[in-house]
Amino acid sequence: MLFSAKAGVARVAAAASRRTGRGGGTTLPGKLLLRMQPDAISVLGRSLIGGSAVVSATNGKTTTAKMAAAILEPEHRLCRNGAGANLESGIASALLEGNPAATGLFEVDEAALPAVVGALEPRVLVLGNLFRDQLDRYGELETVGAGWRRMVAGLPHDTTVVYNADDPLVASIASAHPATVAFGIDDPSAALAALPHAADSKWCPGCGARLVYDAVYLGHLGAWHCPNCDVSRAPLDAAARSVVGHGLDAVEFRLALAGEEVDVRLPLPGTYNVYNALAAAALGHSLAGVTPERARHGLESFSAAFGRFERVEIGGRKTILLLIKNPAGANEVVRTLCSDPQPMTLLVALNDRIADGRDVSWIWDVDFEPLEGRVEHAVATGTRGAEMAMRLAYAGVPRTAIEVAPMASAVDRATASGSGPLYVLTTYTAMLELRHQLADRGIVRPYWEAA
Amino acid sequence: MKPLRIAHLYPEHLNIYADRGNIAVLTRRCAWRGLDVEVTACGPGDALPAADLYYLGGGQDRDQVLIADDLRGKGDDLRSAVDDGALVLAVCGGYQLLGHRYRGHTGEEMRGISLVDLETVAGDRRMIGNVVLRCELEPGKPETLVGFENHAGRTTLGPGLKPLGTVVRGGGNNGEDGGEGVYTGRVIGTYVHGPLLPKNPWLADWLIRTGLGVDDLEPLDDGLELEAHQVAAQL
Numbered sequence: 001m002l003f004s005a006k007a008g009v010a011r012v013a014a015a016a017s018r019r020t021g022r023g024g025g026t027t028l029p030g031k032l033l034l035r036m037q038p039d040a041i042s043v044l045g046r047s048l049i050g051g052s053a054v055v056s057a058t059n060g061k062t063t064t065a066k067m068a069a070a071i072l073e074p075e076h077r078l079c080r081n082g083a084g085a086n087l088e089s090g091i092a093s094a095l096l097e098g099n100p101a102a103t104g105l106f107e108v109d110e111a112a113l114p115a116v117v118g119a120l121e122p123r124v125l126v127l128g129n130l131f132r133d134q135l136d137r138y139g140e141l142e143t144v145g146a147g148w149r150r151m152v153a154g155l156p157h158d159t160t161v162v163y164n165a166d167d168p169l170v171a172s173i174a175s176a177h178p179a180t181v182a183f184g185i186d187d188p189s190a191a192l193a194a195l196p197h198a199a200d201s202k203w204c205p206g207c208g209a210r211l212v213y214d215a216v217y218l219g220h221l222g223a224w225h226c227p228n229c230d231v232s233r234a235p236l237d238a239a240a241r242s243v244v245g246h247g248l249d250a251v252e253f254r255l256a257l258a259g260e261e262v263d264v265r266l267p268l269p270g271t272y273n274v275y276n277a278l279a280a281a282a283l284g285h286s287l288a289g290v291t292p293e294r295a296r297h298g299l300e301s302f303s304a305a306f307g308r309f310e311r312v313e314i315g316g317r318k319t320i321l322l323l324i325k326n327p328a329g330a331n332e333v334v335r336t337l338c339s340d341p342q343p344m345t346l347l348v349a350l351n352d353r354i355a356d357g358r359d360v361s362w363i364w365d366v367d368f369e370p371l372e373g374r375v376e377h378a379v380a381t382g383t384r385g386a387e388m389a390m391r392l393a394y395a396g397v398p399r400t401a402i403e404v405a406p407m408a409s410a411v412d413r414a415t416a417s418g419s420g421p422l423y424v425l426t427t428y429t430a431m432l433e434l435r436h437q438l439a440d441r442g443i444v445r446p447y448w449e450a451a
Numbered sequence: 452m453k454p455l456r457i458a459h460l461y462p463e464h465l466n467i468y469a470d471r472g473n474i475a476v477l478t479r480r481c482a483w484r485g486l487d488v489e490v491t492a493c494g495p496g497d498a499l500p501a502a503d504l505y506y507l508g509g510g511q512d513r514d515q516v517l518i519a520d521d522l523r524g525k526g527d528d529l530r531s532a533v534d535d536g537a538l539v540l541a542v543c544g545g546y547q548l549l550g551h552r553y554r555g556h557t558g559e560e561m562r563g564i565s566l567v568d569l570e571t572v573a574g575d576r577r578m579i580g581n582v583v584l585r586c587e588l589e590p591g592k593p594e595t596l597v598g599f600e601n602h603a604g605r606t607t608l609g610p611g612l613k614p615l616g617t618v619v620r621g622g623g624n625n626g627e628d629g630g631e632g633v634y635t636g637r638v639i640g641t642y643v644h645g646p647l648l649p650k651n652p653w654l655a656d657w658l659i660r661t662g663l664g665v666d667d668l669e670p671l672d673d674g675l676e677l678e679a680h681q682v683a684a685q686l
Contacts, residue, residue: 132467360645390678402675404675
């Protein structure tokens with residue numbers, strides 16, 4: 001069969017998947033095509049006139065890619081895997097649907113990244129961060145890191161690697177490449193008091209000595225140096241200065257890039273979103289010469305990606321949906337929520353399906369302790385809801401304020417209790433389930449339309 | 452009453468499967484009962500502190516190699532402490548280090564402290580998944596232990612040593628002999644994390660009771676713990 005015929009078969013499958021309401025056709029057609037034509041990503045990728053950019057990270061890849069789209073879209077037609085299907089099948093599906101007169105912009109799962117990058121040969125590769133995540137699926141952090149290291153060694157020299165210089169592990173992987181753009185935060189006043197418990201890479205990737213941090217911004221990200229082997233955070237090509245948080249509404253920072261500085265008010269909270277915005281601005285500049293001023297426009301008009309600080313109203317109740325999937329990301333979510341002084345109602349949904357990680361021990365690496373004294377009512381749900389409820393109890397939330405409810409009634413239980421804002425913290429598959437419920441009530445659009 | 456003294460060995464290196472959850476459970480369950488508890492972190496180069504319970508977690512391979520040498524230097528002190536009645540709880544990598552050695556895929560060896568007569572050889576397939584064990588630390592009082600395992604090592608106990616429990620579900624020590632972990636009366640080693648103690652409050656309380664040398668503890672409201680235990684036992 002000719003390639004075009006195989007692609008046609010796969011496109012028909014996509015349309016059928018959407019028509020039968022089984023999903024958005026975000027992975028199935030690609031899976032089918034890759035079975036017929038294993039090098040489909042490479043073949044389709046070569047046809048993209050603008051080339052492509054690829055974003056990967058443990059945390060923030062979906063948001064970073066969406067921010068980059070907001071920055072690029074006014075002037076560039078994009079081919080994206082916006083619905084978050086970020087394995088080979090998702091990339092192939094997006095390429096099938098995409099217009100060849102476009103530029104590719106893909107978020108890619110960190111374990112699938114080496115294979116996708118090998119096939120796609122992107123012009124720009126963004127390496128955001130590496131945190132401990134789903135050990136049962138990915139293996140140890142070092143294993144993912146070793147795969148990235150081999151990938152970078154095999155890159156064409158003219159590929160630009162945009163990397164988070166504040167992450168010592170990512171920096172040690174990326175800095176060997178000849179064409180790099182280092183991004184990071186340059187604002188000691190935004191630093192944390194100490195490395196959090198869940199910090200993963202506090203040892204020098206070169207010699208194993210304990211790293212010294214002049215400032216810690218998030219997890220193990222910060223201004224670091226090794227006292228033993230003289231390695232330190234690289235000079236920043238793209239930096240965020242004067243970072244000022246505005247509760248749950250926004251964060252402001254000064255973006256320094258390509259010799260210019262602009263003030264950005266990002267309509268999303270949290271230090272992690274400053275990193276995402278920096279990565280997106282650096283991507284836009286490297287791929288298409290986007291100026292900091294134009295990047296600012298894109299970032300300021302940005303709206304949250306699916307389940308990433310997404311705001312909805314349920315029965316008149318102000319509700320925010322937050323995806324949690326690993327300790328570093330969840331710690332930042334908790335920290336951000338606690339910047340709101342009002343007593344809160346929580347709905348926490350913990351599933352242990354394959355996409356969530358079968359091993360739920362990670363919730364014990366999350367610092368839920370700052371929630372002590374802040375929670376009016378908590379509803380725990382999901383396949384491991386009881387375990388989540390217990391975690392909150394050990395964090396100091398009174399047992400009388402905690403209930404375990406089935407997924408079907410969890411939203412109603414949560415909206416029926418408490419008075420302040422409702423924060424919905426969920427793992428990936430639980431987010432899909434809850435969004436289906438909310439979509440049935442007409443509150444959010446299906447995920448493949450929302451992206 | 453004197454406090455329960457817990458020494459947490461290498462918390463910065465051996466912490467891969469949320470090991471601090473085990474410490475949090477011991478600490479809270481003491482505090483909820485008005486019992487004093489002292490947790491001392493002990494890192495590389497530190498002298499082994501006096502304690503009622505020594506805790507060793509699991510680490511990434513690289514971190515384990517980093518601390519194995521240091522731990523051997525503390526081996527004699529730990530053995531004396533156990534002879535004097537202290538408890539040891541070791542999970543995953545920490546469990547392997549209690550034995551004679553860990554032999555990797557290419558034959559490289561990491562020596563342990565030989566506190567317990569066991570040794571571990573790398574297998575070609577990781578055992579990953581939910582675990583259910585049947586345990587009987589105290590004769591006539593059978594208990595169920597639930598959690599998650601994720602290990603490549605195959606551990607074999609020396610003759611006469613008893614496992615912590617028999618495998619109802621999961622791989623256990625080596626996927627062959629039906630045993631999981633080791634239990635010597637003072638030393639518990641296991642591959643079960645999840646972490647180990649939150650969903651197994653009976654084991655947390657056994658450690659607190661035995662560590663303090665008391666017969667009974669004030670009962671707690673364990674409704675959530677038992678529900679989480681039940682869910683995990685049925686996975």
